[in-house]
Amino acid sequence: MSAFDRVFPSRRPGVIGPLGHCLTAQDLPRPDLDRWGPRRKAEVVVAIRGGLISLDEAVDRYRLSMEEVANWLSLFDRHGLKGLRVTHLKSYRVAPS
Numbered sequence: 736m737s738a739f740d741r742v743f744p745s746r747r748p749g750v751i752g753p754l755g756h757c758l759t760a761q762d763l764p765r766p767d768l769d770r771w772g773p774r775r776k777a778e779v780v781v782a783i784r785g786g787l788i789s790l791d792e793a794v795d796r797y798r799l800s801m802e803e804v805a806n807w808l809s810l811f812d813r814h815g816l817k818g819l820r821v822t823h824l825k826s827y828r829v830a831p832s
Contacts, residue, residue, distance in 0.1 A: 750785030753777035753816055760787050764798050773819035779804070780811045780819075 752758030753774060763782055764775045782788045794801055795816075803826065810818035 740768055748787075748801055750787060754783050757789070758782060758785075761771065763788065764797070766798075768797065773816050776807050776819040777811060777816050 741797060748760035749757040751763070752762070758778060758781060760782075762778070768775065778793070779788075779793055783790055783793055790801070790804060793799070793804055807819060
């Protein structure tokens with residue numbers, strides 16, 4: 736046990752989530768989720784980027800396609816949380832050439 740763990744025993748490994756709070760593996764969206772809002776998508780993206788869950792684990796856990804998760808990663812990188820909103824999807828998508 737490290738000195739940090741002795742001083743902060745309740746502290747769990749995590750990353751900074753999309754809203755600025757610490758996000759741990761226990762805070763990730765439920766696997767049986769039916770509705771994906773932008774915050775939940777961003778939590779998965781941040782968890783993948785931060786190493787809490789791998790891309791393959793996210794695809795398996797949430798029964799999503801690799802393309803869908805890759806799209807979330809790309810949109811979040813380019814536009815942040817707003818890019819994950821379905822309402823203005825056309826504003827953030829690049830038209831195929």
